[in-house]
Amino acid sequence: MEHILAALAEIATVHTLALMSVGAIAGLLAGAIPGFTIAMAVVLTLPFTFSMTASQGIATMIGVFVGGLSGGLMSGILIGIPGTPSSVATTFDGFPMARQGRPGLALGLGVWSSFFGGTISAVCLIAIAPQLARIGLEFQPWDYFALVFFALTITASLAGKNLIKGLISGALGLLIATVGEEDINGVSRFDFGSDYLQEGFAFLPVLIGLFAFSQLMGDIRNPAEARRSLAQTGDIDIRIEHVKAAKIVLSKWGNLVRSSIIGIFTGILPAAGSSISNILAYDQAKKASPTPEKFGSGFEDGIIAPEASNNATAGGSLITMMALGIPGDIVTAVMLGALLIHDVVPSPSFITEAPVLAYSIFIAFFFANFLVLFFQSIALRLFVLVTKVKMYVLAGIILAYCGIGVFALNNIVNDMWTLLIFGVVGYAMRNLGFPLAPMILGVVLGPIAERWLARAVAISTDMSNFITHPWSVFFLTLSLFSMGFGLYQRDRGKKVWPLYYTPLMVLALAPAMFMMEGYIRPGIGVLMIAGGLYALYRGHQKAAEFKPVAEESA
Amino acid sequence: MRTLHKDTVIAILLLLFCGLLAWSSLHIRLPGYGTLKPSTWPQIIVGVLTLFSAIYFVQSLGYPATDGDKADERKPGISGFLEYFRNPIICFAIYFVFLATLPWAGALIGGILLVFALLTVLGGWTPRDLIRHAVYATVSMGFMWTLFTFGLRVILPEGEIFSIR
Numbered sequence: 179m180e181h182i183l184a185a186l187a188e189i190a191t192v193h194t195l196a197l198m199s200v201g202a203i204a205g206l207l208a209g210a211i212p213g214f215t216i217a218m219a220v221v222l223t224l225p226f227t228f229s230m231t232a233s234q235g236i237a238t239m240i241g242v243f244v245g246g247l248s249g250g251l252m253s254g255i256l257i258g259i260p261g262t263p264s265s266v267a268t269t270f271d272g273f274p275m276a277r278q279g280r281p282g283l284a285l286g287l288g289v290w291s292s293f294f295g296g297t298i299s300a301v302c303l304i305a306i307a308p309q310l311a312r313i314g315l316e317f318q319p320w321d322y323f324a325l326v327f328f329a330l331t332i333t334a335s336l337a338g339k340n341l342i343k344g345l346i347s348g349a350l351g352l353l354i355a356t357v358g359e360e361d362i363n364g365v366s367r368f369d370f371g372s373d374y375l376q377e378g379f380a381f382l383p384v385l386i387g388l389f390a391f392s393q394l395m396g397d398i399r400n401p402a403e404a405r406r407s408l409a410q411t412g413d414i415d416i417r418i419e420h421v422k423a424a425k426i427v428l429s430k431w432g433n434l435v436r437s438s439i440i441g442i443f444t445g446i447l448p449a450a451g452s453s454i455s456n457i458l459a460y461d462q463a464k465k466a467s468p469t470p471e472k473f474g475s476g477f478e479d480g481i482i483a484p485e486a487s488n489n490a491t492a493g494g495s496l497i498t499m500m501a502l503g504i505p506g507d508i509v510t511a512v513m514l515g516a517l518l519i520h521d522v523v524p525s526p527s528f529i530t531e532a533p534v535l536a537y538s539i540f541i542a543f544f545f546a547n548f549l550v551l552f553f554q555s556i557a558l559r560l561f562v563l564v565t566k567v568k569m570y571v572l573a574g575i576i577l578a579y580c581g582i583g584v585f586a587l588n589n590i591v592n593d594m595w596t597l598l599i600f601g602v603v604g605y606a607m608r609n610l611g612f613p614l615a616p617m618i619l620g621v622v623l624g625p626i627a628e629r630w631l632a633r634a635v636a637i638s639t640d641m642s643n644f645i646t647h648p649w650s651v652f653f654l655t656l657s658l659f660s661m662g663f664g665l666y667q668r669d670r671g672k673k674v675w676p677l678y679y680t681p682l683m684v685l686a687l688a689p690a691m692f693m694m695e696g697y698i699r700p701g702i703g704v705l706m707i708a709g710g711l712y713a714l715y716r717g718h719q720k721a722a723e724f725k726p727v728a729e730e731s732a
Numbered sequence: 733m734r735t736l737h738k739d740t741v742i743a744i745l746l747l748l749f750c751g752l753l754a755w756s757s758l759h760i761r762l763p764g765y766g767t768l769k770p771s772t773w774p775q776i777i778v779g780v781l782t783l784f785s786a787i788y789f790v791q792s793l794g795y796p797a798t799d800g801d802k803a804d805e806r807k808p809g810i811s812g813f814l815e816y817f818r819n820p821i822i823c824f825a826i827y828f829v830f831l832a833t834l835p836w837a838g839a840l841i842g843g844i845l846l847v848f849a850l851l852t853v854l855g856g857w858t859p860r861d862l863i864r865h866a867v868y869a870t871v872s873m874g875f876m877w878t879l880f881t882f883g884l885r886v887i888l889p890e891g892e893i894f895s896i897r
Contacts, residue, residue: 245878256748296871342787342788343788345784346746346781346784346785346788349780349781349784350781351836352777352780353753353774353777353778353781356773356774356777360770360773360823361769362770363763363765363770365760365761365762365770366760366761366762367756367757367760367770367771367774368753368756368757368774370756395819395823396820396821397825398815398819398820398823399817399819399820400819401818401819401854404819404854404855405854405855405856444788569759569857570850570851570854570855571851573823573850573854573867574846574847574850574851574854574855574868574869575847575868577823577827577846577847577850578843578846578847578850578872578873578876579872581830581831581843582828582839582843582876582880582888585839585886585888585889586880586886586888589886589887591831591834591835591889592833594834595831598824598827598828598831600826601824602824605820610738610742624777627773628773630766631768631773632767635767635768636768639767670872698832702889706874
């Protein structure tokens with residue numbers, strides 16, 4: 179307790195809070211500018227922390243980190259461009275909701291979900307950091323590959339009505355990520371002798387091209403509509419509905435807690451991060467929802483899940499950094515660098531050796547969520563004015579900003595060409611009825627999956643490792659059910675078999691829990707078997723009196 | 733002769749694309765080290781894409797030849813296509829010109845011209861529009877260029893006609 183009070187005295191000073199505020203504002207700005215990543219913002223902050231104490235420097239960087247995670251939602255919801263990869267899934271429902279005349283509610287939901295997700299994560303960080311971090315240590319390459327493979331199977335549930343087009347889109351995304359020099363051996367693939375292709379495609383230009391460029395082209399296709407503003411196209415409420423949004427988020431507490439846990443868990447795993455967690459949380463929210471068909475059309479749960487999880491990921495990655503001294507992503511790696519500059523060497527004994535500094539980081543993360551909530555509420559009022567600008571003005575200026583943003587990423591003009599090429603590809607795919615979300619998923623996760631597969635095979639070519647490691651078994655089993663989710667969604671209410679889908683999944687996951695060490699997780703396995711058998715029995719009863727829901731008339 | 737459905741044509745193109753990539757994946761250099769060959773992962777993906785494309789092709793054969801979901805306001809033929817997609821085609825072309833002339837015009841002047849051209853093509857070119865678009869273009873790109881150059885210390889592409897160094 180004395181360490182917590184000492185840490186509180188370090189952080190709760192006017193000077194430190196002012197520094198954190200500047201960091202939070204800078205993070206919000208960086209997150210909102212497409213092409214400007216959180217990692218870039220944190221790296222730029224690093225030199226300014228040299229003259230600060232260790233706790234002040236880290237607190238400032240945490241302000242930037244949390245601000246950046248929250249800032250991405252502003253551009254994602256209002257203009258359909260995810261400011262950072264961690265807000266990709268937010269655009270799936272946030273942008274349609276803004277288009278339906280409810281940008282204020284969409285932004286409010288995003289802000290409050292981020293806040294609650296971050297706060298839940300901060301509480302976990304303070305309460306159970308070392309225990310949670312040990313789970314991260316259990317993961318080996320086979321488990322990581324299985325986790326990423328599971329994330330890839332989400333393609334099936336993101337495909338929407340046309341499953342095969344969604345799957346093709348996902349495979350094309352994976353293919354795009356293989357172009358150019360691979361990470362492991364440095365061998366060039368699919369370059370056809372071109373220097374441009376040999377460099378490969380950077381992720382953000384592809385993302386912005388596919389999502390933003392193509393969306394803007396769709397917006398200005400009709401000359402008459404291009405000369406209207408969002409506010410003119412319908413009844414638009416541009417007030418930020420904080421109270422309503424906070425109530426909605428709290429009323430969907432199941433989704434909020436589940437998404438936060440997914441975020442924390444993904445953050446704990448080194449090299450996973452918020453670019454994966456937001457998509458995983460979105461997918462799980464859709465699968466758990468009684469109305470999955472509403473996702474993608476401006477549904478509240480579709481905003482809550484990714485925003486809660488991406489902010490919770492920050493706490494998760496701090497857990498690994500603090501408890502084990504392992505940076506989970508670039509941002510925490512830079513923070514570790516900042517600690518080293520101040521002669522603090524992070525290690526598994528860091529919390530016991532430097533408890534005041536450790537708790538300062540926990541408390542700074544907790545405070546950062548409140549600061550970001552405050553500053554974002556002010557920033558949103560300015561940002562929401564975007565809806566009053568005519569669409570063609572918005573499109574013209576954003577297209578130029580996108581170009582500059584992607585250039586700033588690597589200082590390479592070729593990235594601007596990539597933006598244009600994938601703008602054309604994205605627009606063509608939209609018009610041909612191919613969903614773009616699975617493609618984005620493929621581009622993000624493809625290289626990660628290949629890297630872990632290579633590591634797994636490098637350690638041992640024995641493929642049975644994939645079915646002897648508990649976490650690998652867990653995620654591969656989950657993947658099997660995830661692949662069938664598209665069919666489950668299609669047949670639910672129309673056929674009998676979907677009644678057995680969830681109980682069978684719970685039963686199939688139980689063996690993996692028995693393979694895990696200790697008593698708690700096998701205990702959970704026993705509960706899963708009991709719950710699964712009961713749900714199977716209930717499903718069988720329902721099947722006996724099943725009447726299919728009539729197909730909607732065309 | 734029966735007209736091919738749009739999806740059938742796309743499926744055939746995808747299958748041809750898969751064939752090209754499969755051929756290219758056979759020519760990926762294999763270093764003498766590393767257990768996972770650099771060609772393995774791409775070949776798995778090409779295999780999966782080929783399978784999906786084949787399913788898509790078979791499915792598309794069952795679709796009626798006339799495209800029921802075609803945009804109703806679109807006229808048939810190339811001229812109808814060009815008219816319907818006029819704005820996106822022009823925007824892509826302007827962006828192409830912006831990138832092609834970037835080494836000469838630079839990010840600041842090129843960017844201002846890009847925004848001005850896009851706004852004028854999409855929003856009209858009455859004298860009042862032209863003045864307004866010029867102001868929007870100069871202010872928006874000037875702000876962004878200043879923020880990146882002096883605020884974030886990112887040196888944006890400098891053209892032959894304007895350089896700050």
